[in-house]
């Protein structure tokens with residue numbers, strides 16, 4: 001999914017269009033060279049930018065729900081009245097345009113001034129925090145800080161991150177950026193001046209070594225103490241390292257940070273052959289990116305089919321064939337037992353020479369701080385429906401959080417970009433005293449060459465997979481069912497159906 005510049009399509013909305021031209025409540029038109037979407041929601045008609053502010057997804061193909069529109073690509077949501085990006089992964093609002101109806105026609109001519117977002121009531125409650133500390137400057141941490149300011153929180157925000165860079169578009173690091181087709185300026189989630197302007201004290205390169213819940217402070221790795229009134233833990237996950245000889249060699253990489261992605265790009269310059277260990281999402285996205293750089297790519301993984309555990313055998317076979325079409329060579333049901341110089345020895349006995357090795361064998365949540373602070377843990381940090389941990393005033397979000405998921409009825413922990421951001425947003429509101437239940441349906445996407453796979457819901461196991469459409473034709477929707485109930489849906493180019501499944505799960509309806 002690349003950001004495309006298209007010439008404006010549809011009718012000139014300054015000349016007026018008939019309401020009958022709104023097919024299925026939407027009409028794509030333009031004002032000058034600006035593409036505008038007309039949307040009917042109930043009795044009203046709105047005019048907004050036609051493209052999502054996240055990755056420029058076409059909102060004309062999105063879903064209108066209760067005065068809002070959802071993007072077909074990564075399920076961001078915008079309020080049609082104000083343009084506000086109400087749900088991640090978009091953060092910037094859409095521009096809104098004035099809609100005039102006269103002589104039986106709809107005219108759009110004037111862009112409206114951006115509306116100030118919904119403000120809390122005039123006087124903040126007495127226990128409004130003065131300083132909120134966020135540990136982790138990734139998806140959840142960033143989304144929380146941004147939402148705190150959007151909620152007009154006037155106190156201090158201090159956000160710590162161990163990485164050298166501020167919040168970045170992590171999913172891109174194994175996709176377009178690694179492939180060399182995304183420019184540098186796509187990668188920061190916000191330009192550098194955003195943090196100063198929003199008065200967010202972002203401290204990069206600063207690890208937190210300890211939390212003292214009794215004293216209400218955190219201690220940095222260099223010994224500085226910073227007190228908090230509310231604390232958000234969003235420390236994410238770290239790549240699992242292989243316990244094999246040679247795993248620490250300089251040409252053996254893992255991929256989590258922008259620095260990691262850059263190191264792989266550097267290593268790829270002039271490389272002839274790459275070895276990817278692990279057929280996970282990150283492993284295979286890396287394989288695709290390296291193929292785009294014309295490097296021979298071998299994937300070694302213990303499973304029979306890539307991604308079978310998450311997506312099932314049918315999608316696993318498809319993903320394998322897709323990568324093979326692009327020249328990836330698989331060595332499945334095999335592992336690497338040692339790396340000696342450029343030579344990797346396989347369990348099956350072969351030796352493979354590779355200039356660069358990328359290990360993508362999964363991640364583990366970073367729980368040391370939570371554990372040290374005595375927070376309840378259960379394969380993650382246990383949080384309640386409001387994302388609060390077992391210690392009052394300390395919240396957790398993102399890859400570390402295990403939360404009660406209302407749709408599956410289970411406590412789950414996932415490693416999804418959009419979930420982390422939405423949890424960050426909900427935690428921000430809850431740290432300000434709103435008792436919002438986190439009930440967003442999990443969503444993730446993965447991209448392999450020109451094929452996006454979208455996934456809604458959560459199915460750790462299933463007894464049936466129902467396939468609508470044709471996976472090989474890249475036009476399909478798979479339902480993962482357990483005892484007759486659809487727990488999750490994966491799709492390729494069935495974006496509206498994916499959005500509809502998300503909505504049905506939110507409403508507790510059958511999918």
Ligand SMILES: Cc1cc2nc3c(=O)[nH]c(=O)nc-3n(C[C@H](O)[C@H](O)[C@H](O)COP(=O)(O)OP(=O)(O)OC[C@H]3O[C@@H](n4cnc5c(N)ncnc54)[C@H](O)[C@@H]3O)c2cc1C
Pocket residue numbers: 135136137138139140141160161162163170171172173174206207208209234235236237255256257282366369397398399400414415416417418420421443444445446447
């Ligand atoms: C290359 C890549 C591609 C991905 N692609 C997709 C995708 O396509 N779709 C999808 O849904 N998901 C994807 N993911 C997963 C997604 O990025 C994660 O689920 C998401 O980033 C989790 O957000 P988080 O805030 O919990 O953690 P992170 O974004 O990892 O942020 C954690 C932050 O905490 C900091 N930190 C940790 N410990 C400390 C400490 N002690 N002190 C200070 N700071 C600390 C880290 O430095 C980091 O900044 C991808 C992940 C990677 C690595």
